[in-house]
Amino acid sequence: METTEYNDNFDPKCIASGIPLLPFTNQVGGHTPFFRFSKRAICKPAAPKEQEFYVYLESNHPELLPFLSQYLGLLNATYYQDSRALLPEVIFDDNEQLLKDWYSLGNQQIDRGTAATAATPDILNDDFQQWSPNADECNSRFTEFRKRVLCEVFNPSALRERMKLQHDALEQQELQQQQEASATPAIEKMIIQLKPVLNESNVKSTEPLCTEPASLTTPSLSSLHEHQNDEAITSSLDISRKGSTTSHAFNHDDDNDNASSASSARWQLRRTPTNPWGQQVYERDRLKLQQLNEGNVVKQFILLEDLTDNIQCPCVLDLKMGNRHYGVFSNEVKMKSQTSKCINSTSHQLGVRICGMQVYKRDEKRFDFHDKYMGRLLDEEGFKKNLVDYLDGRLNHIPVLLKKLNRLARIIRSLKGYRFYASSLLLIYDGGKPENSKDCRIDVRMIDFAKCVSPDDDTANFTYPPENPDGPDEGYLLGISSLIEKFTDIHNEQQRKTSP
Incomplete structure (x- = not known):
């Protein structure tokens, strides 16, 4: 059983100024792209009323909490109008509350296995919708869940790993852009072509899914996106292969499984498909941002539980x-x-x-x-x-x-x-x-x-x-x-x- 210690003297800013968000591949609807903050949490573009409503329900109707995605707060994410424009980044200096929450954990310990702490052994795995939990049970689950999300992102080994991914992704993005400039159609053409395909009532994948569950330890990582083996799933759009112009963030490289099992980040995704709808809204949003001429763009996101975790x-x-x-x-x-x-x-x-x-x-x-x-x-x-x-x-x-x-x-x-x-x-x-x-x-x-x-x-x-x-x-x-x-x-x- 692996245990990660929090160190109240560790400052994430000594390793990096922020962390990149990752595309969320199981988005089946919506008009704006979701991003993955950690293995257990996703980011959704914030609407003021939605954020207020989550807080209001949490305070006034704990009986409804088992039927909600757990709300974790607000984040500011920056889109850079340069080579880093691929993905938004959570800058630590712009998210002081997030770091305060991390520091508040002090020297506590958290189990990263299937059980939670001794006081709440199954609280993250129990199906609360099968009964009516009281407010204390809901609060215990919230506290434990938040600890795990913070640990997945801010412990030193996880943070260093994520920075390596960002560096590798930017290098590969630059190479990809050079290839696209000489050998592939413009991204605008792909966006136009996407919608008619998605209007089909049944979009099927063209390759079988590997049903073997992906290891939660992090493999040898050459890019920022999710990794799959030779039988990786793709949509019928076949965007991740055959020279398509789809963003590198959604591409799936073959994984040779030369894994480094020592990593404690453990936010690497499972072998899951990339939903074509999520690809479309991501690419459309990225194109709009690239057309802006006002420098870096900061957007606010709400941080929510990833309901597809595990x-x-x-x-x-x-x-x-x-x-x-x-x-x-x-x-x-x-x-x-x-x-x-x-x-x-x-x-x-x-x-x-x-x-x-x-x-x-x-x-x-x-x-x-x-x-x-x-x-x-x-x-x-x-x-x-x-x-x-x-x-x-x-x-x-x-x-x-x-x-x-x-x-x-x-x-x-x-x-x-x-x-x-x-x-x-x-x-x-x-x-x-x-x-x-x-x-x-x-x-x-x-x-x-x-x-x-x-x-x-x-x-x-x-x-x-x-x-x-x-x-x-x-x-x-x-x-x-x-x-x-x-x-x-x-x-x-x-x-x-x-x-x-």
């Missing part, structure tokens, strides 16, 4: 909930646009539509990807069929999923005056786990709170206030009810097929 083959379903997706401060054009999307999709009738999906097809050893454009085209029967596709025969998840959905519905029904406009519900399970595995579970998490409303919000300037403001969010409840109905039907139909 998942070998992440199967992710992004469900946009409710039958109203425009916010209370929307203008008329936005209101009409969002209303039209709801009316012309399953959002109107069911209160839910598919906004993105990736699923591991275990029989074919590949991933399928679906985007939000496919989700808008589905009718009620097509929506149900895609739920079946998402489970890929793993119907043992349904009883637990129904239990969790019913628990969440009871909580939402008790939240009078709240509205979760345009938020999503994520369903996540590991497609690489055997069905009879004791840790094979399905997770249910609420995300995307930029347009949400709490009872304490000032309604004076609302352009489109909620109907029945003293009641719960009936649109969100309709979406949960529809999911319960569809998954129940799927389960019953399967039982009838298998019964003698």
